[in-house]
Amino acid sequence: MMKYFAGIFLLLFATIFLTGCREGRNHENTLRIAIASNLQYAVDSVVAGFEKEHEIICEVIPGSSGKLFAQIREGAPYDLFLSADMDYPEALFKEGRTIQKPEVFAYGALVLWTGRQNLKPSIEILASDSVRYIALANPRIAPFGRAAQETLVYYGMEEKVRDKMVYGESVAQANQFIQSGSAEVGFTSLSIVMSPAQRENGKWILIDTAAYQPLPHGAVLLQTGKPVKPAARQFYEYLFSGKGKEVLKNFGYSVHE
């Protein structure tokens, strides 16, 4: 019996000890940055540059803008939010969950991408028999999914390809469907196909910007219930600085000069 209690005690002790350690990591110079999935590669690059200059560790949490928005509304402990649109950050601002008004730090661009060697991406090909599945991000929660849908409507393809569409929960999952070859083609962000990791993979074409509403990307500092970390402000400034903009441009985003 004594052994049993000793065991329980040890287990409890270990749990407390371990959770203590995890909490300890989240101090002043650790940042949690929630980002829209399309920003994944670009922000990794921005973060690398930023971390080199400052003694700050950045934890990046990718997801669809809508999902991150919902999580932030329910009190997710993120310091910054980089969304693929302005609506979500604006809504958070109106609810008083942000430090200031969100600002546009970049404009995204939509591309049609294929991982298949024998396929030449084009809008027309979407209706052909050689394409069985078209991957896009869920238009209800992902701005790039919305843009993809607008594009299909713009070219009058919506009806023709209705049964071919498969939805990723974010651009990242759409990428995964395209990359694994499960879907022949799909819509994604220019920043994905321009990233060093994906540059050599497959073929893509840029979608005419007339076909969809612009994709302004908004950044905002979030209320965390504690005073804003100086590191969060530093990162925010870095993002809008020449160095930040340079990286974003390399990934195909347009920025205000």
Add this chain to the structure above:
Amino acid sequence: MNWDPLILTFELALTTTLVLLVVGIPLAYWLSKTRARIKPILETLVSMPLVLPPTVLGFYFLLAFSPNNAFGAWIDEWLGIPLVFSFAGLVLASVIYSLPFMVQPIQAGLSSLPPSLSEAAATMGKSASTQLFRILLPNIRKSLLTGIVLSFAHTVGEFGVVLMIGGNIPGKTRVASIAIYDEVEALNYAAANTYSLILFVLTFVLLLTVYLVNGGYLKRFWR
């Protein structure tokens, strides 16, 4: 209120359970009788879906089912059904995912029967299949019911695997668990709540039935 995701969920669970019955009974029977060397390995493989994160299964299914792969391409050509983003693919994935829930109860039930039962039948010249279907299975009705209901319920509760290989296609792969996730993310809490509540009540009733029947509370009706 869109009922499609719920209907799809129950279609998937029903199909999966039926396939599992056909696959699971012989497998459980064989496992309960065999002394083969590979038995522990097979038992381990059958149990793995209990422990593995569904994302591991989903990830490998996505790779295996992709038409870029030999297996996926072969299935695609041979049967004419792609396994990614299709109901057929979800069924296959669910069968593997829920396999232990069918096999383990039946195997345990069969192992608990005294060997004299089938020995007696054998001396009277009954074939192995007659023994199984006329003597052994009727004696483990409770285990069978447990296996059927747990497989069904577990498939209803499937999420990670479907998320990885489904593609969220309405009416084809958008099952209730995915629809709930979707509605929550779209901040449509009312719809998410409706789906969730229906699943909550249905699974409660399902499992309660098993416990009532197997606990002997319904003896009067169960004869």
